[in-house]
Structures are given as C-alpha cells and as structure tokens.
Amino acid sequence: MSSTAATATQHATPAEQTVAPATHTSDAPPGGRRPHPPDTRRGAPPRAPDERRRGPRQLYARDRRLPPDAPLVYLPPGGAPLLRHDCHQGWLVCPVPDCPDPRLITRGGSRRDHFAHRRLDGSAGHAPEGWYHLCGKALVGAWLCDRYPQARVQVDHEAVANGQVPDVLAEFPDGRRFAFEVQYAPLTIDAWQRRHQGYAAQAITDVWLFGHLPPHLRAADPSHFVFSPLLEAVELAGGRVRWIDPDAQTIRTPRHTVGPQRAQTLGGQHVLVPAPALPLDACWINGTSFCTPADAEQDALWPAHLQELQMAVEQRAARRAQDEAHQRALGRVAARRQPALEAAWAAYRQAKFGDPRHIPPIIAHAEPSDHGITANLPVHWHARLFEAVIQGRRGQTFTYQRAVAPFLQDAPAERRAIYRALTAYLLRLRQAGYLAFEATPSGYITSPITVLADTRHPPPTS
Numbered sequence: 001m002s003s004t005a006a007t008a009t010q011h012a013t014p015a016e017q018t019v020a021p022a023t024h025t026s027d028a029p030p031g032g033r034r035p036h037p038p039d040t041r042r043g044a045p046p047r048a049p050d051e052r053r054r055g056p057r058q059l060y061a062r063d064r065r066l067p068p069d070a071p072l073v074y075l076p077p078g079g080a081p082l083l084r085h086d087c088h089q090g091w092l093v094c095p096v097p098d099c100p101d102p103r104l105i106t107r108g109g110s111r112r113d114h115f116a117h118r119r120l121d122g123s124a125g126h127a128p129e130g131w132y133h134l135c136g137k138a139l140v141g142a143w144l145c146d147r148y149p150q151a152r153v154q155v156d157h158e159a160v161a162n163g164q165v166p167d168v169l170a171e172f173p174d175g176r177r178f179a180f181e182v183q184y185a186p187l188t189i190d191a192w193q194r195r196h197q198g199y200a201a202q203a204i205t206d207v208w209l210f211g212h213l214p215p216h217l218r219a220a221d222p223s224h225f226v227f228s229p230l231l232e233a234v235e236l237a238g239g240r241v242r243w244i245d246p247d248a249q250t251i252r253t254p255r256h257t258v259g260p261q262r263a264q265t266l267g268g269q270h271v272l273v274p275a276p277a278l279p280l281d282a283c284w285i286n287g288t289s290f291c292t293p294a295d296a297e298q299d300a301l302w303p304a305h306l307q308e309l310q311m312a313v314e315q316r317a318a319r320r321a322q323d324e325a326h327q328r329a330l331g332r333v334a335a336r337r338q339p340a341l342e343a344a345w346a347a348y349r350q351a352k353f354g355d356p357r358h359i360p361p362i363i364a365h366a367e368p369s370d371h372g373i374t375a376n377l378p379v380h381w382h383a384r385l386f387e388a389v390i391q392g393r394r395g396q397t398f399t400y401q402r403a404v405a406p407f408l409q410d411a412p413a414e415r416r417a418i419y420r421a422l423t424a425y426l427l428r429l430r431q432a433g434y435l436a437f438e439a440t441p442s443g444y445i446t447s448p449i450t451v452l453a454d455t456r457h458p459p460p461t462s
C-alpha cells in the first residue's frame, strides 16, 4: 500500500515542460549560425560569472568626436585591436548618460572582444535592462538613418502630440510615421494597450521590439520560446511580435504553426514558438509595416494562427473562470461543514485528552497539506493517528497501510489526497523525532514505521 502512497506524492510536474510536436524545423538562421547556444537554465542566455558581477558585456561605445546623436560604435568580433587606440585616447567612452566613470578599454582574448570600464571600483556594472534598452534604441536609430536617409529619425527625445515619447521616432517625407519601442522593462497588457492605442489615435505605426532577455524572451527548451499573454495581446491587436538582440544585431520573429504542429506548455498555459534570429540589416519597411524575411512564410497561415490564438486565449480564460467557480463552491461547502467538524473535534477532545485545553503542538499544528483529509479537522485526525498507532507504543512498529486504513474507510474516493496528507504528516513526525522510517526524497515510505516518542515522552529536542 505504501507504494500507492508514493505515487500520490511523486507528481511533481514541471510547469513549463514542453509538449513539442514530433517534428519541428530547425531554427538556425541562414548561414548556419546558431542564434544562441542551447540554454539549460530556462530563461536567460548563458552568461559568464564576471558578467553577472560587472553587468552586461558592453559591445557599444560613444565616440566623443561625433555629435551626441551619432550612432554608437559597435565592437565586432575580433575588433578590439582596431579600437584600442581610440579608447586610450579617450575618444570612445561608455554611452550610459550617468556613467560614473565612462573611460573604456577594450578586452579580447578567450572571450568575444568587448569594451570594459577602465576602473570598476568594485561597483557593479550597468544593469542589463537599461543597458540593452539604450543599445537597442541606438541600433534601431542607426539602422533607420542608414537605410532610410530621407526619413527624419529621432532617438528618445521627441514627444508626439499626446506626450508619448517613442524610443525611436521615424518620419518619412510622405507623412508616414513610425514609433519603435525597444521594450526590456516588464510591461502589463493594459499598459501596452494604452501606448498602442495612443499611437494608433495619431496614425503612428508602433513597432514593438521586445528585449532578448526575460521577462520578454524566455527559452522553454533549446528551440522554443514562451509566447507570453502580452505577446498574444500584441498579435491579437494586429501587430507582429519581434525580439531584438542588440549584441547580435538581430531580430527574432516567432515562427507560428497551426493545428497539431503547435507546441505548448504542459497544461496549455503558454504557446511555445521557435523564433529564428535574422540580421536587422535584412529587415525593411514596406508601406506602414516593419518587415522581416521571416514574414513571408507566416503570411499564408496568419488568419488561421490568429483564430487559434483567439480560441486558446478564450479557452484559458474560461478554464480560469471555471477553476475560480470551483474554488468558491468548495469554499462554501467547507464553510457549511465547519460547525459539524468543530463539534466532532470538541467531543473527541473532551473524551480523549486529560486536559482538553492543552493539545500538544505536534498534534495541534496544521499545514496546508493536512486539508487533504477532509473527514476531520487536521488537529482531529492528527490526534486520531496518535491514538491509533503512536501513543503508548514506543519501540513498536506499524505499517503505512495500518496508519492510513481508518482515513480510507472515512472517504475511499479521496484516496490520493489522503495518501498525500498522511505522508506529509508522517514526514513531519519523523522530522520532529517521533517516528523513524526510510523514505525516498519524494516521500515514498520504504520501511515499517518505528515509534520513537509520543506526547507523554516527547523527543528530546522538541
């Protein structure tokens, strides 16, 4: 019987384990470069220990010889020797506006070449969110200036009529206006909708480039990313989701699939998508759309995709409403039963305890897991367990089957919940020194249970 108890306690389900279709296409971009090395720690791209301490590896610098709105200088792989002199001369500096000491050096060697602050004072480097937001804006601004010299491009300092300040504003001679938002900070769906509608009201096309770090880009496995409710809202409102990586100078676009090919997390909380990274330089503006080479293949299935997405969102909302209604119903039943449970406990306490006002803490204390046994209040069934197999039985043993039998008799249909609650309490009793038995880390009890102490002879430590 204890083996059944174990199955009841061994259902640790990873919340976001992938249910991927049997086959999915590779997400390697053209040229065969992997967009990221496979990531075993879910969520963040791998980082070296000193990067966590000193902030992100800086690949961008500002050239003080150029006007403040000039594009930042990018350090390409292997480019350290070329820019070392300009750093030493003090021309290339950290682009973060309030940097306490913007002097830079270049670093090469075993890791990718990068800039580093000349002096670090033991202080932490710049926070990744702010750093990548800054680099992302600068990168998009530079890309627009380079590709569309006829457009007027403002990075981060021109408010549109309603006061919103886009990260990058591009105005074309024919009147088309684009607001690029590089979004690394967390954002609620409501806040996104307000900003999106603000732009729409002024006929400005907003292009959302979400950050390549959590919370916006989270890897579920090496080839799939979590498509969060915010991202769903963006697409259901008519947008296309993009992620920007300023270091790689790439844009990721989700590669949606429809029907049975669609991957989602276990339980269906999130859709999962591959999202190949393509160079920003391969993207373009067409009419009032920001386009990437990944879009063409998506266009054909887009209407079906939106329909499925809409359905998934509605189903999830319906399921949530059902769960809440269920919880409320359970709450009402519990409230109705409470007086009877309390009366039963009062009677038991009067009958069994010498001084019914003083219940030993090991019996009185309840944990959330105790509510798996519903026929009695936790304190009541704890006391029943003590009475049945522990009290006055030091040195004796009992089996799990013997301990669980009375509770199974009360509510045979709630077997699994009963196993879980009882096992959790037995483990607490072992922890407190009342019982000895062997169990696997997941709570599978593998030996008879020996009584070491009872409430008259408590364990020495309690």
Ligand SMILES: [Zn+2]
Pocket (backbone or CB within 6 Å): 094, 095, 096, 099, 100, 101, 102, 117, 126
């Ligand atoms: Zn700095």
